[in-house]
Amino acid sequence: MALLSIRNLTTVFNCQEGMVKACNNVSLDINQGQTLGLIGETGCGKSVLGLSILKLLPVNAVSSGQIIYNNQDLLALSVKEMCQVRGSEIGFLPQSPATALNPVLRIGEQLTEGLQLHQGMVKEKARVIAMDMLKSLGLKDCDKRAADYPHQLSGGMKQRVVAAMSITGQPSLLIADEPTKGLDAVNRAQVIDLLRQLTIKTKASLLLITHDLKVAVALCDEIAVMYSGEIVEKGSADQVLNNPLHPYTQGLVASLPERGLFPIPGYSPSLLDDIPGCRFYSRCPIRNENCKHQPVINREVNGVHVRCLYVDQSGGTQQRIYGRGFQSEAV
Amino acid sequence: MEELSKEYTAGVFNRKRFKVLDGVSFSVKPGETLGLVGESGSGKSTVARTMLGLIPPSSGRVLYQDQEVLSPKGRMKKEFCGKMQIIFQHPESALNPRMKICESLLEPMIIQKKDLTRKEMKSRRWELLQQVGLSEEHLNRYPHELSGGQIQRVVLARILSLSPQFLVADEPTSMLDVSVQAQVLRMLKQIQAENGIGLLFISHDIEVVNWMSDRIAVMYKGQIVESAPAEELCQNPFHPYSRLLVESFSSLKQYSAKRDWVENNYTGEAGGCHYYSHCPQAGPDCRQRPVLKETGAEHYIACWLT
Numbered sequence A: 001m002a003l004l005s006i007r008n009l010t011t012v013f014n015c016q017e018g019m020v021k022a023c024n025n026v027s028l029d030i031n032q033g034q035t036l037g038l039i040g041e042t043g044c045g046k047s048v049l050g051l052s053i054l055k056l057l058p059v060n061a062v063s064s065g066q067i068i069y070n071n072q073d074l075l076a077l078s079v080k081e082m083c084q085v086r087g088s089e090i091g092f093l094p095q096s097p098a099t100a101l102n103p104v105l106r107i108g109e110q111l112t113e114g115l116q117l118h119q120g121m122v123k124e125k126a127r128v129i130a131m132d133m134l135k136s137l138g139l140k141d142c143d144k145r146a147a148d149y150p151h152q153l154s155g156g157m158k159q160r161v162v163a164a165m166s167i168t169g170q171p172s173l174l175i176a177d178e179p180t181k182g183l184d185a186v187n188r189a190q191v192i193d194l195l196r197q198l199t200i201k202t203k204a205s206l207l208l209i210t211h212d213l214k215v216a217v218a219l220c221d222e223i224a225v226m227y228s229g230e231i232v233e234k235g236s237a238d239q240v241l242n243n244p245l246h247p248y249t250q251g252l253v254a255s256l257p258e259r260g261l262f263p264i265p266g267y268s269p270s271l272l273d274d275i276p277g278c279r280f281y282s283r284c285p286i287r288n289e290n291c292k293h294q295p296v297i298n299r300e301v302n303g304v305h306v307r308c309l310y311v312d313q314s315g316g317t318q319q320r321i322y323g324r325g326f327q328s329e330a331v
Numbered sequence B: 001m002e003e004l005s006k007e008y009t010a011g012v013f014n015r016k017r018f019k020v021l022d023g024v025s026f027s028v029k030p031g032e033t034l035g036l037v038g039e040s041g042s043g044k045s046t047v048a049r050t051m052l053g054l055i056p057p058s059s060g061r062v063l064y065q066d067q068e069v070l071s072p073k074g075r076m077k078k079e080f081c082g083k084m085q086i087i088f089q090h091p092e093s094a095l096n097p098r099m100k101i102c103e104s105l106l107e108p109m110i111i112q113k114k115d116l117t118r119k120e121m122k123s124r125r126w127e128l129l130q131q132v133g134l135s136e137e138h139l140n141r142y143p144h145e146l147s148g149g150q151i152q153r154v155v156l157a158r159i160l161s162l163s164p165q166f167l168v169a170d171e172p173t174s175m176l177d178v179s180v181q182a183q184v185l186r187m188l189k190q191i192q193a194e195n196g197i198g199l200l201f202i203s204h205d206i207e208v209v210n211w212m213s214d215r216i217a218v219m220y221k222g223q224i225v226e227s228a229p230a231e232e233l234c235q236n237p238f239h240p241y242s243r244l245l246v247e248s249f250s251s252l253k254q255y256s257a258k259r260d261w262v263e264n265n266y267t268g269e270a271g272g273c274h275y276y277s278h279c280p281q282a283g284p285d286c287r288q289r290p291v292l293k294e295t296g297a298e299h300y301i302a303c304w305l306t
Ligand SMILES: Nc1ncnc2c1ncn2[C@@H]1O[C@H](COP(=O)(O)OP(=O)(O)OP(=O)(O)O)[C@@H](O)[C@H]1O
Pocket: A013, A015, A020, A022, A041, A042, A043, A044, A045, A046, A047, A048, A049, A058, A060, A095, A271, B144, B145, B146, B147, B148, B149, B150, B175, B176, B177
């Protein structure tokens, strides 16, 4: 039984220019203790997916579908009930630490606030727990740091304060939006250790949104790849990153620094457009007339769900076509 | 193009009586890229901000083509404002949340280049958008309606509109996926080569820094502990901290954070090596402050073990 299962979630923003479809028919499952990685292009809707689960979207957004957490549909809950779920059951680590912290409160106060509110702790106890958490995240002189205001911290320190805030409540599901952004290699390893321990010790599940494929490999059991509002590939971490099937995932892996930083040519389509066929069509090296018009459904190939009409069982022939097409265009 | 050099000596940022920067010096030539890596909180962003006169240094100088950049109060002199620019670490706080993207993009052009007509500015804006890969639909949005990566690109377009001669990029791609990162970095490198821009590139991703930079400097607690040509530093890091950084980057999977990060109880006597308390190879010599020495071709190291 999955702890969280998302069924056909569609999130739309009503804007001046029209409807921005940031999540399009997304279905995902996260089991207890499992870590699911969500990777994909910037602006494809990863954060919006995370925020939809927590119902923290702005007023012009409409979500439809089902988000079932512990047998209750989060989309049907009232504001008050949702408040209960947030913080104590589902923790959230937001993407931009710079804007997530209150600039006029000392960070010590901001850290303990949640504990006092959700778990009814007394101030002293909350403080001890909060400081322990900061220490295990590798922040030096925590006691002195607690009296600092956010503007006195470096980028990486803010990131860790926000991380500590999100896990002090011992949530059973943590949604972490780029937890390792802006950290040096040593601290990054520390944060990864911590998240790993969290999932092992407290059996918490983790939805990890990240751009860092190394972090994804190190932490995730399963990985879902998102492109332009849709999940295009989903499978075990090892398979998706080492033997990607979807042309977008292949392109993503090929643009890693160690592969020479070759970007996928072109730009992703506007989320305003309704495209009948494949959304990756304009950039795809193996495209075909059919892809333009035919709706693409999820197929299962060797245990990996992939949204592409032309994935063969081995994925081998494609890779070759792909490699050639991209390198020559990118140079 | 004349020699562009930058020197920032003995900058001591005294706040609550601790030094955030301690005698940092380096120079960047036109068209050259200097990569700056280092521990989080080691003062990289502070270097960037002091250089551009956003915070006054306690001591030290910044030179641009042999001219002093900062006024006695530590502000940037007006003639340099357009020439030196910075891409901030957190782009979401660099844009005015109440301004639409199109206004934010026009603003610097209006302030700096008064001779352009409105129409010329609009076409220039269009070019810039193309360059960074955004489309017109984003122009009418407010910053909170864009994703992190999209904001990053708006900020980039905004800075390129000023055609700076020296650019500081403080983790410019930390919010981008690897493919867009590759696009942006290639774009940055191309623009840099075309215009001979000197670049100070701050990042935590050693592979990216290696690809972007000609030289790399490693910072630890407000000091540059090692500086070398990019390839050299990634292949043969010498300083124990640089080694830790390079190793832990390449082998995340098996890597446990505790290894090599020893906690000597010794808490760095005033004047000792800053890395003493964590260094696995620390010896008695290390109670003295090491200075940067040239040990190989353009390879500078601040460590007693050399
Ligand atoms: N309030 C809003 N109104 C209109 N469009 C929005 C709003 N918020 C987000 N969007 C759009 O929704 C899309 C998805 O945004 P989201 O923040 O989820 O991207 P992301 O995948 O997290 O990207 P990144 O990796 O850069 O953070 C973007 O194209 C963005 O412009």
